[in-house]
Amino acid sequence: MSASRAVVLGLFSALIAATCNSGGADECAAGSDGCPCSAGGECAAGLVCVAGWCQAGSDATGEPPTTGTSTATPTEGSASTGETASTEAPTSDSGTTTGEATTATDQPTSPSYRWHKVVEAGEARGVELTPAGELAVVGFVERSMYDRDAWLGVHAGDGALLWERTFDGEDGAGDEFEDVAIDAAGNITATGKQDLSVGWDDVLTMTWDAGGGELHVRGYGNEFQRDDVGYGAAVDAEGNVYVCGYFTYMDNFTGNNLAYTTRYADFSGQDWFQYSGLLEDVQYDCETGPSGYLITVGRRGPFASIQRFAPDGDSVYRIEWGDDGADSTVPRGVAIDPADEAVYVAGYSSGQGMGARPWIGRWDFAGDKVWTLATAATGATAEAHDLVIDAGGWLRVVGSDKIDGAWAVVITTFSRDGEELDRVRWNPPEGEVRALGAATRGDSLYVVGGTGADDQASQILVAEFGI
Numbered sequence: 001m002s003a004s005r006a007v008v009l010g011l012f013s014a015l016i017a018a019t020c021n022s023g024g025a026d027e028c029a030a031g032s033d034g035c036p037c038s039a040g041g042e043c044a045a046g047l048v049c050v051a052g053w054c055q056a057g058s059d060a061t062g063e064p065p066t067t068g069t070s071t072a073t074p075t076e077g078s079a080s081t082g083e084t085a086s087t088e089a090p091t092s093d094s095g096t097t098t099g100e101a102t103t104a105t106d107q108p109t110s111p112s113y114r115w116h117k118v119v120e121a122g123e124a125r126g127v128e129l130t131p132a133g134e135l136a137v138v139g140f141v142e143r144s145m146y147d148r149d150a151w152l153g154v155h156a157g158d159g160a161l162l163w164e165r166t167f168d169g170e171d172g173a174g175d176e177f178e179d180v181a182i183d184a185a186g187n188i189t190a191t192g193k194q195d196l197s198v199g200w201d202d203v204l205t206m207t208w209d210a211g212g213g214e215l216h217v218r219g220y221g222n223e224f225q226r227d228d229v230g231y232g233a234a235v236d237a238e239g240n241v242y243v244c245g246y247f248t249y250m251d252n253f254t255g256n257n258l259a260y261t262t263r264y265a266d267f268s269g270q271d272w273f274q275y276s277g278l279l280e281d282v283q284y285d286c287e288t289g290p291s292g293y294l295i296t297v298g299r300r301g302p303f304a305s306i307q308r309f310a311p312d313g314d315s316v317y318r319i320e321w322g323d324d325g326a327d328s329t330v331p332r333g334v335a336i337d338p339a340d341e342a343v344y345v346a347g348y349s350s351g352q353g354m355g356a357r358p359w360i361g362r363w364d365f366a367g368d369k370v371w372t373l374a375t376a377a378t379g380a381t382a383e384a385h386d387l388v389i390d391a392g393g394w395l396r397v398v399g400s401d402k403i404d405g406a407w408a409v410v411i412t413t414f415s416r417d418g419e420e421l422d423r424v425r426w427n428p429p430e431g432e433v434r435a436l437g438a439a440t441r442g443d444s445l446y447v448v449g450g451t452g453a454d455d456q457a458s459q460i461l462v463a464e465f466g467i
Contacts, residue, residue, distance in 0.1 A: 031043050031044050031047075032044055032047075107413075107421050107422060108390075108392055108394040108413050108421060108422065108467070109392075109443070109466070109467050110413070110422045110424060110467075111396070111411045111413075111422075111424045111445055111465035111466065111467050112465060112466045112467075113426060113463070113465055113466075114444075114463075114464040114465060114466050115158065115159055115463065115464050116159070116428055116461060116462065116463035116464070117155070117159040117160075117161075117461070117462045117463075118428075118430060118451065118459045118460065118461055119153060119161060119459070119460035119461075119462065120141055120459065120460055121141060121142040121457075121458070121459055121460075122139055122140050122141040122142045122148070122151060122450070122458065122459065122460045123139045123140060123142075123436070123449065123450030123458045123459075123460060124137050124138070124139040124436065124437060124448035124449055124450060124460045124461065124462065125138060125139040125140075125176070125177060125178050125179065125192075125436050125437055125448075126138045126139070126177070126178060126179040126180045126190075126233075126436070126437040126448070127180065127437045127438065127439045127446055127447075127448045127462070128180050128181060128182045128188075128439050129182070129439050129441050129446075130154070130182055130186050130188070130210065131182075131184065131185075131186050131210075132186065132210070133157055133441070134154050134155060134156060134157070134162065135154065135155040135156075135157070135159075135439070135446055135462065136152065136153075136154050136180050136182060136188050137152070137153045137154075137155060137180075137437075137448050137460070137462055138150075138151065138152050138153075138177035138178070138179065138180040138190045138192070139151055139176065139177055139436075139448070139450075139460060140175065140176040140177065140192075141166060141460070142457075142458070146173050147173060148173065148174050148175055148176060148195075149166040149167060149168045149175050150166060150167040150169075150175040150176050150177045150190070150192055150194070150204060150206075151164065151165075151166050151167075151177065151460075152164060152165045152166075152177065152180070152188065152190055152206075152208070153460070154188075154212070155462060157444075159462055159464065163211075163212045165208060165212055165214070167194065167204065167206060167217070169194035169195055169196065169204070169219075170194070170195070170196050173195045174193070174195040174201065175192070175193070175194045175195055175204065176192045176193055177190040177191065177192035177204075178191060178192040178193075178229070178230060178231045178232070178245075179191055179192075179230070179231060179232050179233040179285070179437075180233060181233040181234050181235040181241065181242075182235065183235045183239045183241075184237070184239070185209075185210065185239070186209070186210030187207055187208065187209055187210065187215065187239075188207065188208045188209075188210075189205065189206070189207045189233055189235065189241050190205070190206055190207075190233065191203065191204065191205045191206075191230030191231070191232070191233045191243045191245070192204050192229070192230055193227075193228070193229045193230065194219055200227050200228075200248075201227040201228060201229060202219045202228055203219065203228045203229060203230040203243070203245060204217075204218075204219050204230065205217075205218045205219075205230055205233075205241075205243055206218070207241070207267070216267045218267055227248045228245070228246070228247045228248060229245045229246055230243045230244070230245040231244060231245040231246070231282070231283060231284045231285065231298075232244040232245065232283060232284060232285040232286040232296065233286070234286045234287050234288050234294065235288070236288040236292055236294075236311075237288075237290075237292070238292075239265075240263055240264065240265050240271070241263065241264045241265075241267075242261065242262070242263050242264075242286050242288065242294055243261070243262055243264075243286075244259070244260065244261040244262075244283035244284075244285070244286045244296045244298070245259075245260060245282070245283055246258060246259050246260065246281060246282045246283065246298075247260055247275065257281045257282055258275045258276065258281055259275060259276050259281035259282055259283045259296075259298050259300070259305070260273065260274065260275040260283065261273075261274050261275075261283060261286065261294070261296050261307075261309060262274070263294075263313065271313070272312065272313030273313075274309065274313055274315060276300075276318075281298065281299065281300050281301075281305075282298045282299050283296045283297070283298035283305075283307075284297060284298045284299070284330075284331060284332050284333075285297050285298075285331070285332060285333050285334050286334070287334045287335065287336050288336070289336040289338075289341045290336075290338055290341065291341060292310075292311040293308055293309065293310060293311065293316070293341070294308070294309040294311075295307070295308055295309075295334055295336060295343050296309070296334075297331040297332075297333075297334045297345050297347075298331065299328075299329075299330055299331070300320055302322065302326075302327060302328050302329065303320040303321060303322045303329055304320065304321045304322065304323075304329040304330065304331045304345070304347060305318060305319070305320050305331075306318070306319050306320075306321070306331070306334075306343065306345060306363060306367070307319075308343075308367060316367075317366075317367040319363070319367050319369075321361065321369065321372065322349075323349035323357075323359055323372075323374055324374075325351060325354060326349035326350060326351040326354065327350060327351035327352060328349060328350050328351065329347065329349045329359070330347045330348055330349065330350075331345045331346070331347035332346065332347045332348070332383075332384065332385045332386065333345070333346045333347070333384070333385060333386035333387045333397075333398075333438075334346075334387075335387050335388055335389050335395070337389060337416070338389075340364075340365060341365045342362055342363065342364050342365065342370070342416075343362070343363045343364075343365075344360065344361070344362050344387060344389070344395060344416075345360070345361050345362075345363070345387075346358065346359070346360045346361075346384040346385075346386070346387040346397045346399075347359060347383075347384055348382065348383040348384055348399070349374065355380045355381050355382075356381045356382060356383055357374055357375065357376075357382055358374070358375050358382050358383060358384035358397065358399055358410075358412070359372060359373060359374040359375065359384065360372070360373055360375070360384065360387065360395070360397055360414060360418075361373070362416070362418065370418075371417070371418040373414075373418050373420070375412060375420060380402060380403075381401065381402040382399065382400070382401035382402070382410065383399045383400055383401070384397050384398070384399035384412075385398060385399045385400070385435060385436045385437065386398045386399075386435075386436070386437050386438040387438070388438050388439060388440045388445070389440075390440045390445065390467055391440070391441070391442055391443070392467075393416060394413050394414070394415065394416075394421075394467075395413065395414040395415070395416060396411060396412075396413055396438065396440065396445055396467065397411070397412045397413075397414065398410070398411055398435050398437075398438040398445075398447055399412075399435055400433070400434045400435050400449070401425070406427075406431070406432040406453075407432040407433060407434045407453060408425050408426060408427045408432060408433065409425065409426045409427070409433055409434075409435040409447060409449070409463070410423065410424070410425050410426075410435070411423070411424045411426075411435075411445065411447070411465065412424075424465075426463075426465075428451070428461065428463070430451045430459070430461075431451060431452070432451065432452065432453060433449055433450065433451050433452075433461055434449045434450055434452075434453075435447050435448070435449040436448060436449040436450070437449070440467070443466055443467055444464055444465070444466065444467065445464070445465045445466075445467045446462070446463070446464050446465075447462075447463045447464075447465065448460075448461065448462050448463075449461050
């Protein structure tokens with residue numbers, strides 16, 4: 001049976017309590033400090049649920065404790081003006097790291113290189129941590145110039161590849177995964193696209209259990225038979241799976257994009273499906289909050305779009321924002337604050353005469369903008385592709401910039417009130433690299449992407465930084 005437009009295997013595995021690696025008498029009690037969150041995202045008093053794990057909350061102000069100040073000021077469409085001091089520390093096996101920091105006396109830990117792995121020809125697009133502490137990385141592997149397979153690789157904490165799964169569709173020329181989400185039982189869901197023999201793409205969504213056993217494969221598209229892609233995936237505390245992306249429809253022989261978001265409880269059918277369309281509507285990422293609401297971020301024409309859905313699929317709000325002076329404002333990553341469900345979004349904007357520059361913004365639970373900051377690009381072209389909230393409550397924005405024609409990883413740290421506190425630029429010995437996804441737990445920040453100037457002749461890269 002074709003994987004296209006079909007559900008191949010049965011229901012999701014039942015949601016079970018996750019355990020720490022030790023097991024036995026040392027098993028983590030759900031809801032305790034450093035252990036998985038209880039059902040519904042609950043933790044013991046004084047703890048908050050972050051990325052499925054309980055940890056100490058922030059102080060009463062909702063901000064990480066700081067005593068220093070920063071000269072960077074968040075304003076709509078403005079660049080950071082904080083003065084920085086730069087040092088460079090090349091090593092023989094880790095590549096080159098350049099650190100930049102403001103003069104604040106009390107700051108978060110600056111990211112420091114620990115290790116990186118080059119897996120095989122291809123590119124990594126997304127990463128999440130399993131309850132067992134393993135890295136689930138998705139993207140594609142390049143078999144030849146005209147043959148790509150969608151790829152999932154599960155890695156140990158030191159980067160060693162434990163197992164991998166690939167998908168080779170009808171045509172096989174361009175099968176790719178874009179994002180990954182993991183539930184409390186360790187089931188892994190990836191979404192992206194499969195290249196059909198008829199000449200267009202369908203959305204591809206697959207789920208595996210914690211050991212790599214295939215649970216579901218679902219390919220679907222719309223009746224206009226044009227390109228359809230899944231860009232973002234999320235899982236809520238009850239195990240419901242959300243996928244967002246875009247469909248292409250034809251109107252008087254003109255192709256337009258419809259942004260869509262859908263939810264599955266068990267892949268036997270869609271619980272609900274929502275879409276909207278203009279000329280260039282795309283949803284790039286989605287995330288669920290502790291209260292069960294879903295946030296999607298994408299593009300609506302030239303503007304960034306942020307939309308909140310209730311658990312039943314009703315749209316609560318949809319707002320748009322454009323970076324001053326930019327022709328296009330593109331959001332690529334979203335993170336939800338577990339304390340107050342504030343929404344942080346990062347992306348990049350571009351326009352004639354300005355190149356591309358990264359930006360970050362905060363919106364409150366009701367959808368009101370709190371602040372936005374277009375950061376000063378190190379090079380002529382710079383992009384932010386993902387962001388996470390670390391265990392200390394700091395925002396880590398991961399992306400790339402291009403200096404003298406070569407791409408490098410850039411990790412920028414912000415406080416939750418929008419102060420830029422630190423910026424690190426890193427190149428591996430393999431040469432230039434683009435960072436496309438990030439995940440964090442404890443004192444580790446994981447970054448994935450690809451070596452090379454673009455996704456051609458690239459290699460999958462996985463790296464860890466200490467924070």
